[in-house]
Amino acid sequence: MARQSSILLIIGLVGLLGFGAKADQNRFMVFFADKAESIYSIDAPLDFLSQKAIDRRVKVNQAITVQDLPVNANYLDSLIKYNVTPYYTSKWFNAALVEADSADLDILITKDFVLSYEYIAPGTRLNPVTQPYTISFNPLEPSIVSSNSKTQIEMLGAQTMHAQGYTGEGVHVAVLDGGFQKVDQSAIFKHIFNNGRLKDRMDFTTNSENVFDYDDHGSNVLSCMAGNYKTVLIGTGYDMDVSLYVTEDVSNNSSFEYRIEEYNWLLAAERADSVGVDIIASSLGYSTFLDTSMNYTIAALDGKTAVISKAADLASQKGILVVCSAGNEGNGSWRYITMPADVESVVTVGAISSNGNKSSFSSIGPTADGRTKPDVVALGQGVSVFHQNNTIGTNNGTSFSSPLIAGLAAGIWQQFPELTNVELKELILSIGDNHNNPDNSIGHGLPNYRRLINDSILSVKxxxxxxxxxxxxxxxxxxxxxxxxxxxxxxxxxxxxxxxxxxxxxxxxxxxxxxxxxxxxxxxxxxxxxxxxxxxxxxxxxxxxxxxx
Missing domain, CATH: 2.60.40.2550 (Immunoglobulin-like)
Structure with missing residues (x-):
């Protein structure tokens, strides 16, 4: 068994210190100079990666490198000696997320093993040790307020995919969001809990195993691809395995954001990689923050600048298919896609209505370096979803068109497991109804599984x-x-x-x-x-x- 928990959460070290953060402490990322004298070796990858993660790298010809090695434990010990408390580590960025006083960091920066540090959020928030949470699943029957599940499924030809036996079974999808409120209390997700399909979970915003709290945005998202309730709410890939990660901090009903949420996304993506996920589904996007010094400009939409974009690109390099929402800025002042939708390898999903028209709120392209985005679209208005009050209703946004595509991708990957993530993305784009003339409004258009199998007059064959x-x-x-x-x-x-x-x-x-x-x-x-x-x-x-x- 890979030792993912020991390399992502160094909470054992933190627990020895006790907890009682000073009022002037804030959250930072500390970046290390190297990974010298690591106890790990790229020749023994099972010490820090699962077999699935290793197999995925082999499949895409991605070598295991020093980047995959855990952060040097001696460096983490040294942080503690200088009153800097580490909570999570990033292998890919060779860094640690800490809560500390900036005065202590100013001393630490003079040490050879520290390269730099970055302020990412005010105050302290993380539990000193990971808070355990025992799931007590209670399959309450939901109330049906309204449902449009049949429409969103049929627009993608997913009912035909399901009829042929491709429901995402065996495909592991990590969902990164702001909370999965009441998912553990509804019959809509009975198949996930009863069949052991929940593989991993972590709330990176507080350091807790309880992801079933805070907000139901992630619950909405999950239901679009993994819900399965009679004929009322059917996800596009309802038999998928799932891992649930909270990376968006929605505490106190606040919509204010700091750069830490991008780093939470990075940490979750690394954990997802380590446990061997196939797909990352994320309906999160960033451009501006409460602290305006953290803001990005439209010129930064190049897929290489934003922290979250770098993280998504690295996940893609490891063979993970990253599917994300384009953003809901289409009729706002920003207008364009948000990060990490600007990454070339990411499947960026916009929104359309049931009559096929682009939703006005759906963010547009191109990227700053001139690439066409979004890549595809799906239903984003009146999407049938699960709500935290255990009802089935509707919601609007690219947040819900994106998981519809992620579930479709899971079903197709089940059918064609030999494909790499890059080939799977190309295949999804190729069955879009605007594939011959992609644009920066709807990309390659609405994919339809039936085009893949010659089962429709819409067939590209x-x-x-x-x-x-x-x-x-x-x-x-x-x-x-x-x-x-x-x-x-x-x-x-x-x-x-x-x-x-x-x-x-x-x-x-x-x-x-x-x-x-x-x-x-x-x-x-x-x-x-x-x-x-x-x-x-x-x-x-x-x-x-x-x-x-």
Whole structure:
């Protein structure tokens, strides 16, 4: 068993000190100079990573490096000697989150092992030792105020995905939010608790195992992808495994934010990585803070500047698919997506109404460096969700369109486990209804699972006004076939197949094709991923995406 708890929470050290924070203490991140003389080795990764986390790195050809090693325990001991109390550590940033007096930090910064420190929030908040919490699940029957679950499912073709047996089973999703109030008190989540699908939990805002408090925003979010109550509220990936992490501090009903919440997100992402999650689902975004010195500018929307964006990018590099909301700034002064939606590898999700129109509040792109965002959209108005008073009602926001996509991703990944996170993102984009013309309003549009399996007139495998069908798709063998579906005036057909790296791997020219003809195209290339088949006849041209796994 990996020793995640010992490397993420150094509470044993803190507990020896007792607790009684001084009034002038605040919260900081302390960054260390190196990881010299670590007791851990990249040659023994099971000491600090789960087997699933290791396997995921192998899958995406990501080497285990010094970045993955825990923070040097000797450095943490030294912090304590200088009256600086550490609570959490970040392997990726080689840092510790502390509560301390700035005067003590000014002394500490003179030491060789400390690189720098950063003020991230006022006051003290963390429990000196992790507060335990024993779950007592009580499956109360919910009241139904209103429900739109069927609409949000069918818009994505997820009912077809479920009918084929792909419900997210075996896919581990970490949800990072502000609280999961009353999730442990509703029959909507009975399958999660009764089937052992809750794998991990932590409230990083207070250092507690109780995540079922504070706020029901995370409860809303979780229900969109993992709820399962009769036919009233069905999540897009309801059989997924889940880990629940509170990173957003909503204490005292405050919406005021500090940079610490970005660092909480980082800590949760690292823990999620260590325990072996496949997907991070987050309906949080940051741009401005109560302390205006922490504010970001629109120029910082480059996927590389914000703390949370750096964290999301690192999680993606480790093979995790990160799905996040675009933000609700579309009709505000900011207008643009919020961090970490600016990260290239992140699946950024905007919102539309049930009639397919972009929601006015849904944040837009592009990123500061000119990339198209959001990536896709889903229903974000009148979304059916669970509320903390144990009712099923509705809510609005990209916060709820995002988990719908995360659940869809879980189902597709269950079906195609060989895909990497990058390939899965490409596949989701390719089944969007705006894929041929992505823009900074709705991205690649609304994905639909039925396009993936040729089960709809919307299928991207039917081209030239349904003149052709390309099959099988996805494919594993050494050939694909093209069926001529309608009388086509015996015109010539030119076919070219391009591999995922853009290399031309197959060419064929057919003279005077007619209805009923089947053209077989040999595929000698064996790379996995997304292929592009180009069909041209006369002045008509169409590109078709094909998945090989």
């Amino acid at each position: 039917k081209v030239f006004d349904e003149s052709f069908t390309v099959y099988p798709n996805p494919f594993t063998g050494d050939h694909i076939s093209i069926l001529i579906e309608r009388e086509y005036s015996r015109q010539d057909l030119d076919l070219k197949l391009y591999a995922p790296d853009g290399k031309l791997v197959a060419v064929k020219f057919e003279e005077k094709v007619k209805k009923g003809d089947i053209i077989n195209l040999e595929v000698k290339e064996h790379s996995k991923g997304l292929y592009v088949l180009r069909l041209q006849s006369g002045g008509e041209l169409k590109n078709v995406k094909l998945l090989r796994y």
